Amino acid sequence: MLMLLAAGLLADPVPVYVIAGQSNAEGYGVPHAQLETIDDVTVVWPGRAQKEVGPLQAGWGANEKMIGPEYGFGQAMQRHHQSPVVLLKTAWGGKDVWCDFRSPSAGDFNWAEQQMKTREEREGRSRKVGAFFNAMVDNIEVGLHQAQVHLGRDDLELKGLVWFQGWNDYCQWPVEEAGSPCGRGIIERYPHNLKHMLCDLREALNDTTLPIVIGELGVHGSDVPKSRSGWALRAFRTAQSETASQLDHCCLAPTASFWDTQATDHWECHYNGSAKSYLRIGRTFALHLLALDALPDGQTLKWQASQKGLQAMLRRYPPKSGGLALWGSSIFRLWERAPAHFSEFEVTNVSFGGARSWETLHYADETLFPIQPSTIFYYCGSNDVNAGADAASIAERFRLFSELTRDRLPHTKIFFGAINRSPEKKERWAVVNEANQLVGSYCETQDGRTFVDLNQVLEADDGSTRQDMFLPDQLHLTERAYEGFARVMREALEQKVQSP
Structure with a gap:
């Protein structure tokens, strides 16, 4: 025990990175080749039905046969740090920011959100506003404790967060209520809701400058069709970019170029189930976070x-x-x-x-x-x-x-x-x-x-x-x-x- 304590005092803190969001943060990539186990990277996923803590390997996706962005992310981070790394996942499929992840400072619903909520209640669907924002905060706190116990170390340092979500705010674009385009209103409201959610999350984690990468909704790739759905997708990506530009220590990580037209292992909303796409997405998330973290202490971004x-x-x-x-x-x-x-x-x-x-x-x-x-x-x-x-x-x-x-x-x-x-x-x-x-x-x-x-x-x-x-x-x-x-x-x- 004394040796473990001494090792903890002498070593650098263990960096912890959070991957949060909805189903693409969970991950639906189906590997067609064996992926090695990386023991230096510990994955923690509180509340998961399968294992909650273990080394980085295939099977940390939505089920034990799939991968998400965590594998490529963990590879890149381990290469950078050359020492133990913790990846903390907290994600649920089918969740949106305007309701499920809504945070306190986002305020009351605007006209579009109120119409959407009224429509859901009329159809017998009921959701607790902000329930998954609270669950995410709780999971991060629980996950940090689980990682400490697993590693036998208290010196963990939260270094950054990836937010990979968007389909359920985007896919409502066709919805109209009494002739009013409330679905498009949800997209227009996205920068407001996401900005407040990320600010509130930083406050909850006691780190107002926590580096954050927003993962672009890259489904359908870069060649977006000239149609109503294509307009909505371009508008949503613009909304994500606007959010990143409004926050310090935050950037957008493009993912559309990783679209794999050959993959057919899952739905298009899950990048066709392409493990290749998820590997590249995870890697680019890591590189963008490291780029944010490259800003030296006491320096600012100019120009x-x-x-x-x-x-x-x-x-x-x-x-x-x-x-x-x-x-x-x-x-x-x-x-x-x-x-x-x-x-x-x-x-x-x-x-x-x-x-x-x-x-x-x-x-x-x-x-x-x-x-x-x-x-x-x-x-x-x-x-x-x-x-x-x-x-x-x-x-x-x-x-x-x-x-x-x-x-x-x-x-x-x-x-x-x-x-x-x-x-x-x-x-x-x-x-x-x-x-x-x-x-x-x-x-x-x-x-x-x-x-x-x-x-x-x-x-x-x-x-x-x-x-x-x-x-x-x-x-x-x-x-x-x-x-x-x-x-x-x-x-x-x-x-x-x-x-x-």
Whole structure:
């Protein structure tokens, strides 16, 4: 007992992640291949009819033959933490936010909700408002205790929550009552209800900044039909996105691209029962949560206005998919002749001044990935160094960006431009060098990832800084430097094309 206590005192706290919602959080994926047991990941599901606590393996879905998002999620989290992880599931099929999960601060029903409730009561259906919000809070508290007992440790830390729900708020869209479109009103009310529910949940868990990922309702995939039901689905996804944008430490994780048209193991509302879809969905949930958690203590997300402007421009003048995108900070934003240097590509420069690696992670889904580039030139890290970041965290955030890109754009290649040893940050060159070394080592182990040493352009043969490469601020670059960047980047591109 003394040894166990000592181990608990010396080890880092065990991270706990909650996966909550309705039937897709339960999971209806039917695996057609064996999935290994991952002993370092403990799953806890209070009140489940089958086992409530055990290692991560197939069978933690809606029944003991199925999987949900927990398997891919747990795989990704274990890889990241390299230590024990707890996944706490709390989910019930067929539940909505406007009634079942309604929380106290959502207030009274509006016209649409009242009409829906009156209709249900007339048909002999009765539900207790908010019953499953209360049950969810209770389950999280019970599950944390179960995990402590199972692991023999008290040092558990709640690190984030995934909310994966929506079908039962969306599927009411055709309902009308006395000629009034109350079903569509439920969709319009969804951002209000979900925002209040998530805020109330944070309050109940005593963590008002708990990172939250909202899983997109991705059924039917990205090719939504131009029909009334298609309109409703697009409206619902917009409502989910609006909710994420209204909350701090919250983001939307797209899932529509994981739609599996070949699967036929369950209903379409359950992603056709595709284990492949649920695995990828769980993985993207984990990556999005880790991206939220990548924000260092004492730092904030900046540049929201510039991102909104970029996104509006890209919607108005969408580039062709398959081009070259420049992504990162001002070192690439100021590369004005990049389109001329790489004229064989359609070049889109969406870099933004002042970017830190946590911002390139956070904004990639809304700004970079919709472009669908085949190639990304990435430069970020200089501003991290100025903010006092250590090399390992810079490299880890690039790894997360790389994995998130692989998840969203599996065939896209990334070329990481080495963080510049600029005279302006000479006192922290040791951090720059270590970060470059760590990223370079990572890229060597990954298909489609290349480290490009840009510093060879900025330095003379004896290693001294070439002053003709830098502007007077000793940070930003002259046109001669960009000519050199174009040369070494092209060499890396051509080498990648020629390699088997």
